Amino acid sequence: MAKKLMKGNEAIGEAAVQAGCRHYFAYPITPQTEVAEYLVRRMPEVDGVFLQAESEVAASNMLFGASAAGVRTFTSSSSPGISLMAESISYIAGAQLPVVYVNIMRGGPGLGGILPAQSDYFQATKGGGHGDYHLLVLAPSTVQEAVDHVILAFELAEKYRNPVMVLGDGMIGQMMEPVQFPAEAVTEPPDRPWATVGMKNRPQNLIRSLFLNADELEANNLELRAKYDLMERDEVRFEFYHADEEMDVMVVAYGTMARIAKTAIDALRADGVKVGLVRPISLYPFPKRAVREAAGRAKAVLVVELSTGQMVEDVEWAAPEGVPIHFFGKVGGNIPPPEDISEEISKVLGGKATPRGLYGRVEEAS
Amino acid sequence: MTAATIFGTPESLTDRVTHYCPGCTHGIIHRLVAESLDELGLRETTVGIAPVGCAVLAYHYFACDFQEAPHGRAPALATGAKRARPDLTVFTYQGDGDLASIGTAELIHAANRGEKFTIIFVNNAIYGMTGGQMAPTTMPGQVTSTSPAGRDVDQVGYPLRVAELIATLRTPSYVERVSVHTPHHIINAKRAVRQAFEYQKAGRCFSLVEVLSTCPTNWGLTPLESLKWVEETMLPYYPLGLKKSPDDEV
Numbered sequence: 001m002a003k004k005l006m007k008g009n010e011a012i013g014e015a016a017v018q019a020g021c022r023h024y025f026a027y028p029i030t031p032q033t034e035v036a037e038y039l040v041r042r043m044p045e046v047d048g049v050f051l052q053a054e055s056e057v058a059a060s061n062m063l064f065g066a067s068a069a070g071v072r073t074f075t076s077s078s079s080p081g082i083s084l085m086a087e088s089i090s091y092i093a094g095a096q097l098p099v100v101y102v103n104i105m106r107g108g109p110g111l112g113g114i115l116p117a118q119s120d121y122f123q124a125t126k127g128g129g130h131g132d133y134h135l136l137v138l139a140p141s142t143v144q145e146a147v148d149h150v151i152l153a154f155e156l157a158e159k160y161r162n163p164v165m166v167l168g169d170g171m172i173g174q175m176m177e178p179v180q181f182p183a184e185a186v187t188e189p190p191d192r193p194w195a196t197v198g199m200k201n202r203p204q205n206l207i208r209s210l211f212l213n214a215d216e217l218e219a220n221n222l223e224l225r226a227k228y229d230l231m232e233r234d235e236v237r238f239e240f241y242h243a244d245e246e247m248d249v250m251v252v253a254y255g256t257m258a259r260i261a262k263t264a265i266d267a268l269r270a271d272g273v274k275v276g277l278v279r280p281i282s283l284y285p286f287p288k289r290a291v292r293e294a295a296g297r298a299k300a301v302l303v304v305e306l307s308t309g310q311m312v313e314d315v316e317w318a319a320p321e322g323v324p325i326h327f328f329g330k331v332g333g334n335i336p337p338p339e340d341i342s343e344e345i346s347k348v349l350g351g352k353a354t355p356r357g358l359y360g361r362v363e364e365a366s
Numbered sequence: 367m368t369a370a371t372i373f374g375t376p377e378s379l380t381d382r383v384t385h386y387c388p389g390c391t392h393g394i395i396h397r398l399v400a401e402s403l404d405e406l407g408l409r410e411t412t413v414g415i416a417p418v419g420c421a422v423l424a425y426h427y428f429a430c431d432f433q434e435a436p437h438g439r440a441p442a443l444a445t446g447a448k449r450a451r452p453d454l455t456v457f458t459y460q461g462d463g464d465l466a467s468i469g470t471a472e473l474i475h476a477a478n479r480g481e482k483f484t485i486i487f488v489n490n491a492i493y494g495m496t497g498g499q500m501a502p503t504t505m506p507g508q509v510t511s512t513s514p515a516g517r518d519v520d521q522v523g524y525p526l527r528v529a530e531l532i533a534t535l536r537t538p539s540y541v542e543r544v545s546v547h548t549p550h551h552i553i554n555a556k557r558a559v560r561q562a563f564e565y566q567k568a569g570r571c572f573s574l575v576e577v578l579s580t581c582p583t584n585w586g587l588t589p590l591e592s593l594k595w596v597e598e599t600m601l602p603y604y605p606l607g608l609k610k611s612p613d614d615e616v
């Protein structure tokens with residue numbers, strides 16, 4: 001198939017169709033509404049279902065019911081909408097259902113703004129809803145990768161019977177790039193002997209997250225944990241960009257920030273500066289081992305995010321003792337140009353930046 | 367001469383002993399649903415959606431596939447399941463806290479879209495499961511643990527009449543209120559529940575049957591007094607009967 005120039009949000013919609021998803025339930029919110037506007041036209045062409053729900057609460061619960069009935073289903077939303085979905089995401093994780101969420105993040109907290117941000121890292125990777133669970137989280141940095149991640153998300157959701165989130169910032173949704181859809185994106189849906197499709201000549205199928213008996217709930221919790229252990233072993237994804245080479249500074253960034261960081265790194269490397277990038281692609285499971293190993297070889301680490309510092313906490317947790325960890329963030333929808341990142345890297349190199357310490361910035365500043 | 371069974375457990379019910387309190391009419395309502403599914407031959411294509419409330423464990427008592435929803439969200443799950451597989455028979459079974467308080471948005475919009483599933487709405491004028499708090503359907507002056515001086519309508523308004531509310535929607539639907547406090551009323555309630563599933567079977571419309579039910583435990587009454595309380599206190603405020611038919615003019 002030839003490459004096609006597409007807006008990120010539309011490409012995400014098409015990727016879901018290519019992945020064999022025929023059931024989309026959603027509620028409009030900037031900056032991802034084009035997914036719905038694309039699918040309202042596209043779904044009927046493939047005998048699919050498009051339904052605009054009355055709220056994100058309802059949309060996500062429609063996914064719950066549809067997935068429990070054994071079909072591939074997904075929704076797209078942005079930060080405040082994902083908060084409303086959090087309740088059902090927790091139920092869906094507990095009930096072990098495959099559902100795909102796309103979060104095209106905007107700035108927060110609260111209503112925040114509509115411009116790009118990486119504000120929901122904590123929410124996406126640490127649960128978001130109540131209870132002891134994880135989403136598998138993928139973070140694309142190009143429109144092509146968003147397409148690939150949406151397709152992969154369905155596969156992983158079904159493999160683990162777990163909700164999977166594709167976490168893009170607003171830039172991914174809004175920019176236009178050439179994309180290519182894989183020739184055979186539709187994977188054969190696995191058997192779903194657990195689906196509630198009518199009880200004919202078999203015992204009851206029951207989709208639930210309620211276990212009033214302590215031992216039964218513990219068993220479900222441990223079953224979930226066993227899946228997360230497998231994910232942490234088998235689903236870690238990351239990219240090394242000159243991070244195999246000698247590094248004075250190792251940058252860590254994901255999503256579109258990683259792209260901007262690459263431009264900065266290219267410019268610095270042309271001047272002979274030893275700098276590389278580790279780009280987490282799976283945010284959960286976090287590439288802890290890769291970050292630890294690479295950080296151990298660097299003199300300093302710089303984490304760059306469109307937040308005031310979220311993923312940096314995981315980098316601190318992953319990095320070996322003694323490596324100074326710096327942070328540079330832009331928020332509110334402001335996007336740093338590559339020069340700002342180069343400047344920050346230079347500051348770290350020149351010993352002119354203060355690393356994050358054990359006691360936080362206030363103490364160090366005073 | 368061979369003996370004929372004229373009364374037994376419906377195929378759509380399991381033989382599990384329920385956890386419902388003595389005198390609670392949840393069990394009767396379960397039976398009416400199960401008999402209707404049996405009679406219409408729907409059991410093997412049915413998916414029930416359990417609420418959060420005393421009926422959360424309904425899935426143990428119905429012999430059909432089940433999903434257990436977050437509090438109030440059953441109509442959204444039912445929408446997803448029915449849109450995914452229109453050939454399924456989908457019903458939700460919800461209490462008044464679940465449906466008329468936390469789940470009003472999901473209820474109204476499912477009804478307004480004309481989703482072709484069935485809601486069995488059990489109105490017992492109280493939050494049973496959590497130990498007797500005030501519901502939107504609690505009667506004026508009714509004492510509950512969160513209205514110890516009786517429901518004060520100046521502060522919290524009048525009880526919500528769900529059947530009438532849904533009947534105002536223009537989208538065609540079947541809405542009826544029934545009660546199960548006497549054998550005569552039970553027979554009539556059965557007709558309504560069956561009618562709702564018939565409309566669903568025909569792919570006709572959204573259907574909701576509101577059933578007035580007892581909660582002797584949290585009303586602080588004996589089972590017999592509870593039946594009388596339905597008759598004397600609830601019936602005058604919650605008039606029984608057909609509220610909307612898909613044959614009505616739009």
Ligand SMILES: Cc1ncc(C[n+]2csc(CCOP(=O)(O)OP(=O)(O)O)c2C)c(N)n1
Nearest residue numbers: 418419420437461462463464492493494495
């Ligand atoms: C989000 C959420 N809020 C509150 C509760 C606690 N809760 C459980 S059941 C219930 C009320 C149930 O009352 P009703 O729907 O009338 O059912 P009944 O028990 O009377 O049949 C509440 C508030 C909950 N489980 N989830």
Ligand code: SF4
Nearest residue numbers: 386387390420494581
């Ligand atoms: S608490 Fe009330 S509604 Fe719940 S089972 Fe007991 S009597 Fe029935």
Ligand SMILES: [Mg+2]
Nearest residue numbers: 461462492494
């Ligand atoms: Mg109740």
